[in-house]
Amino acid sequence: MIIVVQIQLAIYPAILLGALILLKKHNIKGPVVGLFQAAEEIGEGAKRLMDADFLNKFNIVSGISMHVNAKLSLGKLGYGKGKMFASNTSFDVAIHGKGSHGARPFEGKDPINIAVQIYNVLNSIVAREVNVFKHNIFSVTSINAGDAYNVIPETVTMKCSLRTYDEESRKYLENRFWEVLKGMERVFNVKIEYTIHSFVPSLVATPDFVDNLLDLAKKIIPLDQIDSQPAVKYGSEDFAFIAKDLKQIASMSIGAGPDKSTPYLYGQHNSKVLFNEEAILYGCALQSWWAMNISKEM
Structure with a gap:
């Protein structure tokens, strides 16, 4: 039928x-x-x-x-x-740092700085670790942080999207993203949550x-x-x-x-x-x- x-x-x-x-x-x-x-x-x-x-x-x-x-x-x-x-894996990243005064960042654990590092590293993995002709596209579509000029926030949340046309690439990248985020936890001594929101093949x-x-x-x-x-x-x-x-x-x-x-x-x-x-x-x-x-x- x-x-x-x-x-x-x-x-x-x-x-x-x-x-x-x-x-x-x-x-x-x-x-x-x-x-x-x-x-x-x-x-x-x-x-x-x-x-x-x-x-x-x-x-x-x-x-x-x-x-x-x-x-x-x-x-x-x-x-x-x-x-x-393309497939679409939509996922959330929540970085739980330690808030502080903007004039004394050394007293906290700046989650905005960590978010910037995560953004750069995840994009680098897509650009350098998988074949560009397999058309893998990674986007950070939202970064939600504080709202004051002089306060470093406690938490930053990121909404991200990974699109691929190749199952092998998708599985590889999802695994590498997880490894990066767990590594960032250790490097910066903070808690990072990685939650897959939805997936479409x-x-x-x-x-x-x-x-x-x-x-x-x-x-x-x-x-x-x-x-x-x-x-x-x-x-x-x-x-x-x-x-x-x-x-x-x-x-x-x-x-x-x-x-x-x-x-x-x-x-x-x-x-x-x-x-x-x-x-x-x-x-x-x-x-x-x-x-x-x-x-x-x-």
Whole structure:
């Protein structure tokens, strides 16, 4: 059985609903499951489904997910092959030092200084200990410390994100980060807490399956309406929890720019993002067409 997945914004489930209506109208013969995925943005929806044995319940072996992409011109079909979305390990670091007056730092254990050292060392490990062509990305997205000019705080908290496309690199880096933080504890004689907040695996699209979908797409849309090159996304996608247990997986995107030759300047996760709702028509047509043809092969 094939699963067709729609995720994120309101425009997305509209596409899947339209595709399912078309499939019913044309009396599709093969088995298809439409998944209106909840809690995608917080990385919990797909994992909950897997914990409930969703795939085995419906005997699902193949999956097609679709995003809407405002930075592609209207109706443009985007896709990925192989490594497409990075894994994401989100973790917290809490440094418990000893507060002191800003004029007498020698009386305390400055957690801000330690946070700076941690920031530099973790970035150095990513830059120098793993192959740069494996695309490992580390970011510190928040450092929360004191709020006075003359007081060194007791505690500093850091929010961090590690993204990789390679499981070996991810495991290596997570282990090295742990070693660094435990070493910093000993060096500075403070308590450092390391807590993994959430994890999303990487998403790998099946090249042969994607090629099959592209060949099918060429039968109903012009060739110039298909991206010439596969995309590699820097972000993460919680559909990866489902994808890792499927035999065939494709992650596609449909352009929602203002017209067929122009993309919008802003994309997802930007407060200025716009979506052309005409993209719904293109998405419905492609999803129903793929499901109708692929299900016949199962």
